[in-house]
Amino acid sequence: MNAPTTRRPIAPLPDRLISQIAAGEVVERPASVVKELLENAIDAGASRISLRIEEGGVRRIVVADDGVGIPAAELPLAPLRHATSKIATLDELERVATLGFRGEALASIASVARLSVTSRTADAGHAWKLDAETGEIQPAAGARGTTIEVLDLYAATPARRKFLKAPATEAAHCLEALRRVALAHPDIGFEAVNDGRAVEPLPAGGWRERALAGLGDDYKSAHRLVDAEAGGLRLQGVLGAPTLNRARADRQFLYVNGRFVRDRLLGYAVRQAYSDMMHGDRHAAWVLHLWLDPSLVDANVHPAKTEVRFRDASAVRSFVFHAVQDALREAHRPAGGSAGQDAGGGHGEGGPSGGPGDTVFRFAAATGAIGSRLTAADVTRSLQFHAPGVDFAPGAGLAIFERASGSVPTASGGTGETGGAGEAGGTAFVQRSPADIPPLGFAIAQLHGLYILAQNAAGLVVVDMHAAHERIVYERLKTAIADHGLKQQPLLIPATFRADPLEVRVVEDEQETIAQLGLDVSAMGPDVLAVRAVPAELARGDVVALARSVIDEIREYGASAALAARRDAMLATMACHAAVRANRRLGLDEMNALLRDIERTPAADQCNHGRPTWVQVGITELDRWFLRGQ
Structure with missing residues (x-):
């Protein structure tokens, strides 16, 4: 049986207890102290700030700056709750332009640690030091600016110390706090010392x-x-x-x-x-x-x-x-x-x-x-696309070259002997103007049915043809579906495949959504589905794999609304199935057309899964491989 509750009278809390309560939000760990002190230094107009921590900041934290300083007459106000020089009216609060403005940080820190403030203004003959615990102020040595020292953090509230991590962990959080502040203020130089060991400084510079x-x-x-x-x-x-x-x-x-x-x-x-x-x-x-x-x-x-x-x-x-x-x-x-x-x-x-x-x-x-x-x-210009198996325009994108037998362009504008790159008989080109070479250059060979080797002004470009083509198809699909929906191309002979009853039900229930993606899929029996039309851009791809991927997406994510939210992810899957496959032999014209499409396509330097689509190997690097000039 619970004991009867004794009513306490309502009474205002002591100021120190109020500050300790506020410190629970403001001073979560030593890194919180570092953040608040660094922001105060920045608000003071500092051009150089130094941080010193010992034992993860629990034993000691010192932040020194070369800012404007605090006049001696105002020093006793600094550690008081809601005392600040940064705002004075509601209008200033609603348009606050400083990092600090609440006037809580120093008061909260002083309630859970020993705090001292040493400061000197430009017109003062010497610095003054304030002991926040006693309120005593006395002359001190010091250059212009402010130095704040925090000792024995959480000494007044030892229970809080039990929740801290190891000193090394707390030190890492303190240095991370310094990094976060420093990234926003590149015009200020920062330096730090952790347990007597200097951390790599951050000199003032560009953002x-x-x-x-x-x-x-x-x-x-x-x-x-x-x-x-x-x-x-x-x-x-x-x-x-x-x-x-x-x-x-x-x-x-x-x-x-x-x-x-x-x-x-x-x-x-x-x-x-x-x-x-x-x-x-x-x-x-x-x-x-x-x-x-x-x-x-x-x-x-x-x-x-x-x-x-x-x-x-x-x-x-x-x-x-x-x-x-x-x-x-x-x-x-x-x-x-x-x-x-x-x-x-x-x-x-x-x-x-x-x-x-x-x-x-x-x-x-x-x-x-x-x-x-x-x-x-x-961004909105139309994208050109070449599907696998479609005939490319002869010499597409090669207007600045002339066909010639037995020579290929070199970085210096000369020619060299070919080795039958790309197609029977060897197609090669003579360069007219080195300045007119496009970014990805021109194809010279296909490697292992996976990569296109191209020569540009900088050296060698190696292209993953499937990854690059996948991005091109994906961007084409996104543009098409955003502009007017995916145009269907009927198949001369429907592609059929076996399906379980749930897949058949999905096709019957989600016909509208499937049609919006350019597919026409219908049931031919209780366990057979037929693909009768596909997006025109993907007609040369794996039709059955394409249909299965769409059905699987609908099964996993449910109704049309959920599918619409994952439209891009599904289009990426469709593009993967439609992209040119490994070991497909391409002629030089086809390879060059693909290079020009890469150059025209947004984000074409990587595929839909984040892999690079091409890599540049410069002449200097090639020379280093073969020790040329050494």
């Missing part, structure tokens, strides 16, 4: 270099840049190549007006932009900075300030999705190609600019930085 420093060395030659602006919104950042994906989402950094945030809406938009370029269980790496009017976003959602709310969330999500998707879909080109590329690295660090209505993107190819422009007209 691209800082972003790549945060993502890691692997992405320095496998990334693309996005810089898009529309309707008062601007998105700038570095996108890791889809082919360099990860098992965890631990290299994804999103910033809104310079503040690191975790926003499910925008995170989902970026994932969707990557969705048809890599497997769904993999994660891309990226650093994205979104800038907008502060009045259009609310940062006062949570004490940790890592959540935001947008006034028009749908418009922001759509902008981010399309900007990232368009940047990813602009396939990179090999070095030395034409098509208006700038091998000098494109635009300057301040970001590209374009004419009215022109969204400009920059990206870096594996062979070096290359600049390119992408307009709405480029």
